[in-house]
Amino acid sequence: MKYRDIQLDSQGRLRHFLTIEGLKQQTLIDILDSAENFSTVGTRNVKKVPLLRGKTIANLFFEASTRTRTTFELAAKRLSADVLNLNINTSSTTKGESLLDMLRNLEAMHCDMFVVRHHSSGAAHFFAQHVAPHISIINGGDGSHAHPTQGMLDMFTIRRHKPDFTALRVAIVGDILHSRVARSQIHALNTLGVPEVRAIGPRTLIPAQAESLGVHVYHDMQQGLRDVDVVIMLRLQRERMQGALLPSENEYYRTYGLSPEKLALAKPDAIVMHPGPINRGVEIDSSVADGPQSVILEQVTNGIAVRMAIMAMVLGRPNEEQEAG
Amino acid sequence: MKYRDIQLDSQGRLRHFLTIEGLKQQTLIDILDSAENFSTVGTRNVKKVPLLRGKTIANLFFEASTRTRTTFELAAKRLSADVLNLNINTSSTTKGESLLDMLRNLEAMHCDMFVVRHHSSGAAHFFAQHVAPHISIINGGDGSHAHPTQGMLDMFTIRRHKPDFTALRVAIVGDILHSRVARSQIHALNTLGVPEVRAIGPRTLIPAQAESLGVHVYHDMQQGLRDVDVVIMLRLQRERMQGALLPSENEYYRTYGLSPEKLALAKPDAIVMHPGPINRGVEIDSSVADGPQSVILEQVTNGIAVRMAIMAMVLGRPNEEQEAG
Amino acid sequence: MKYRDIQLDSQGRLRHFLTIEGLKQQTLIDILDSAENFSTVGTRNVKKVPLLRGKTIANLFFEASTRTRTTFELAAKRLSADVLNLNINTSSTTKGESLLDMLRNLEAMHCDMFVVRHHSSGAAHFFAQHVAPHISIINGGDGSHAHPTQGMLDMFTIRRHKPDFTALRVAIVGDILHSRVARSQIHALNTLGVPEVRAIGPRTLIPAQAESLGVHVYHDMQQGLRDVDVVIMLRLQRERMQGALLPSENEYYRTYGLSPEKLALAKPDAIVMHPGPINRGVEIDSSVADGPQSVILEQVTNGIAVRMAIMAMVLGRPNEEQEAG
Numbered sequence A, B, C: 001m002k003y004r005d006i007q008l009d010s011q012g013r014l015r016h017f018l019t020i021e022g023l024k025q026q027t028l029i030d031i032l033d034s035a036e037n038f039s040t041v042g043t044r045n046v047k048k049v050p051l052l053r054g055k056t057i058a059n060l061f062f063e064a065s066t067r068t069r070t071t072f073e074l075a076a077k078r079l080s081a082d083v084l085n086l087n088i089n090t091s092s093t094t095k096g097e098s099l100l101d102m103l104r105n106l107e108a109m110h111c112d113m114f115v116v117r118h119h120s121s122g123a124a125h126f127f128a129q130h131v132a133p134h135i136s137i138i139n140g141g142d143g144s145h146a147h148p149t150q151g152m153l154d155m156f157t158i159r160r161h162k163p164d165f166t167a168l169r170v171a172i173v174g175d176i177l178h179s180r181v182a183r184s185q186i187h188a189l190n191t192l193g194v195p196e197v198r199a200i201g202p203r204t205l206i207p208a209q210a211e212s213l214g215v216h217v218y219h220d221m222q223q224g225l226r227d228v229d230v231v232i233m234l235r236l237q238r239e240r241m242q243g244a245l246l247p248s249e250n251e252y253y254r255t256y257g258l259s260p261e262k263l264a265l266a267k268p269d270a271i272v273m274h275p276g277p278i279n280r281g282v283e284i285d286s287s288v289a290d291g292p293q294s295v296i297l298e299q300v301t302n303g304i305a306v307r308m309a310i311m312a313m314v315l316g317r318p319n320e321e322q323e324a325g
Helices: A002-007 A025-038 A066-078 A099-108 A123-130 A148-161 A180-191 A221-225 A249-256 A296-315 A319-324 B002-007 B025-038 B066-078 B099-108 B123-130 B148-161 B180-191 B221-225 B249-256 B296-315 B319-324 C002-007 C025-038 C066-078 C099-108 C123-130 C148-161 C180-191 C221-225 C249-256 C296-315 C319-324
Strands: A056-061 A082-087 A113-118 A136-142 A169-173 A196-200 A216-218 A230-233 A271-273 B056-061 B082-087 B113-118 B136-142 B169-173 B196-200 B216-218 B230-233 B271-273 C056-061 C082-087 C113-118 C136-142 C169-173 C196-200 C216-218 C230-233 C271-273
Touching: A002 A123, A025 A148, A025 A180, A025 A296, A056 A066, A066 A082, A066 A113, A066 A136, A066 A296, A066 C082, A082 B066, A099 A123, A099 B296, A113 A123, A113 A296, A123 A136, A136 A148, A136 A296, A148 A180, A148 A271, A148 A296, A169 A180, A169 A221, A180 A196, A196 A221, A216 A221, A271 A296, A296 C099, B002 B123, B025 B148, B025 B180, B025 B296, B056 B066, B066 B082, B066 B113, B066 B136, B066 B296, B082 C066, B099 B123, B099 C296, B113 B123, B113 B296, B123 B136, B136 B148, B136 B296, B148 B180, B148 B271, B148 B296, B169 B180, B169 B221, B180 B196, B196 B221, B216 B221, B271 B296, C002 C123, C025 C148, C025 C180, C025 C296, C056 C066, C066 C082, C066 C113, C066 C136, C066 C296, C099 C123, C113 C123, C113 C296, C123 C136, C136 C148, C136 C296, C148 C180, C148 C271, C148 C296, C169 C180, C169 C221, C180 C196, C196 C221, C216 C221, C271 C296
Parallel strands: A056 A082, A056 A113, A113 A136, A169 A196, A169 A230, A196 A216, A230 A271, B056 B082, B056 B113, B113 B136, B169 B196, B169 B230, B196 B216, B230 B271, C056 C082, C056 C113, C113 C136, C169 C196, C169 C230, C196 C216, C230 C271
Antiparallel strands: none
16 A cells, blocks of 8 residues: 555556555556567567657666666667666765765756666665656665566566466465565466465475465475466575575475476476576476476566566656656 | 867867866856756756767766766767767776777777766866867866866856856855865856855865965855855865864864854855765755755756757867867 | 588578688678778768667677777667677676576577677687577677687778788788687688788797698798788787796887887888787887878777678678578
């Protein structure tokens, strides 16, 4: 509810895109439908539409991520926007400038949108709370809180293969506890009416209140994968190993890695997803990642169309609204 | 005089923009008037004019500054130029290439303008002296010498609030000795006919020949602020503390920090300026920086329009002139 | 032969540009002729042609090179393409992603061309072997193997001064053994019909099988320079000094540095070339590098036109071919 307030303008339209939690089903469907239209741009001869010409989009990445930054940059350029890449480690925060002062400065430069990636949960909301009314914030991943564009591109990818969300069983496997991707996926799947979302992982990596998020918890992967339509593998952050949350990589692979044998427990036409970059042989076997059920690279392709859709939707609202908002 | 020669072409038009010193009053007024026109671009729906389409502008930053580089990049993009960002620390100078060889190479690539930021005073002049006739240099800050685009955006900001320069008392407070910003401001204020420019700071941070620059020196801030129309605070470089030029930050704030009480000594409608990034609680109190008299963020906004004006003026001269010059 | 297969499409047209070895003379001449047309773009008022509008070109630089990256970036922008700069040191390979996974991801983002610079010989071929059919690879330098765009810009520069390749004597001086530039030049010179290519350098820096490459080996520079039309100096990698392959810089300069006295042994109208960046006083005297016979900066200028020609040729093939290829 708090999130809805800040994300939507007075007419209920997306003004920021911070989290999937609290958004209406129709909003998610609008994004998916719009992304369908944009998905053809990437395969045209001229991969560009003039929709955001003369708009300025700044990528504020407090956490290095070439891959995510690249997809946002491509999405913005294919909408004909001007893009600023600001890697904030090497920037004026080293001169002791506060985050808020930096925000005010970028605002004053008449940027239209900030894509914010930050290691702290809540960073994108913080920006949205303080930003001037004419600027939109897209959350490019904040701590372990949310990664909503990733969540939406995953929904887009699922819908392309399994058009009826209300008939699906989806399993998310791995480090649910620390995963902003999982959190956004769970909200999206619930909102879109998926009747059964399963969270599979060791006790140390499943949040205590997981059931209240609307998922069924499985610690046994064989049980959890049975008859699912979609298997979403999460990236294992290797640094978790140090914190004694996890045994060795080998043991993790044996227990929660997606091998062909385990995948065989899912439905025969189940699709396999992963937000990337993948750790081959840790959370997923190479033969599965590169196999016929994998849609991992489609996810990357779809990420551009979905980000174009969200950027266009947020910036394309009639102007008076932005000023009133 | 030396500077005028190199900055102007044979017809007295700006060919480079290296320093405000020696420019005619009319040249400064032309820049301010042109910036007025460009200032509307940033608030349009399509923030772009096609003026420099097909021109190549290279940002040569030998000193990291995300903020300044960003304003130049935005100004260039809103003029539709192509922008190259070259961070020279990580570049071929590491291969032992000389500055001059690097310059020759960039020239050979048919760049039209270099924006040069360098830690050594005189670097922009060095470039201007050696660059090919068809290329323009903009000084983006050189050592403790000059930061003329900052000086001009400050004049623009002042004029918006106090249109008659000949009726103003302006105080510049802080580390005048090491400040390229202060030096450019003083030249601009004198050229524009401001009758009283005051330099306020401790003895260790005011240049010995300050009076000859056309300023009145005050070591007592209370005295110096009395009845001024404009208060310009300078950023305190914390590294000065080490050199024993300064006491502690606390003591500096007590003596030369802009508190509400000290600001009350200025005229009631005085404006407060700062080139940023600000050290809150060191040279300026937060309540003043964010208060109703502060125009600090307007300075940032104006910086883009002023840089567009200068870039357009320098590159927009008729072509034959550039070749003859 | 292996290289020809992978570089050309089924109709013999350039699909990648990986190496000059194995290309037909006519292909090289087509590139040079096309570059002649593009060479006027850099001196126009609007330095842009709309040829590759809506195409996405990614610079994948695994080896830092501001200079080479800049020329590719400028070439792409002047063709109106969108450019992504990916410095792969600071990227997701640090997350343990394999090269091939990174390639697959960039493919999935619908890039049209990758310019690859890598410290390992064969990297560009590796990319070309594995890349999707609709994507073209340009080799921007791989290990000590090839630097074919440099080779072609050198040919372009030679032809501008000495239009008849079949009447030339060309000397390449320096570290032939480790030079990808030399290798590409030798292939190009041989293919274009230059009757006499000389390789001059110490025994430790000339490959054992040099004669089989189609060059005449000289260890005595005075002999080697006699009556040549073109002198190409190579950059001396200072790190070679450590490996005991070379004596001191002073001794190297005395023996193989291009002094005015040594240059006097070449034909009076011989041109002097160097791929840059130059080590003044090591492999070349400053008076020669800056002298009337030097065309070193013309090489830089020509590099943009030649890269535009190659990019346009490779991406400009009819679409059905790309899909069929």
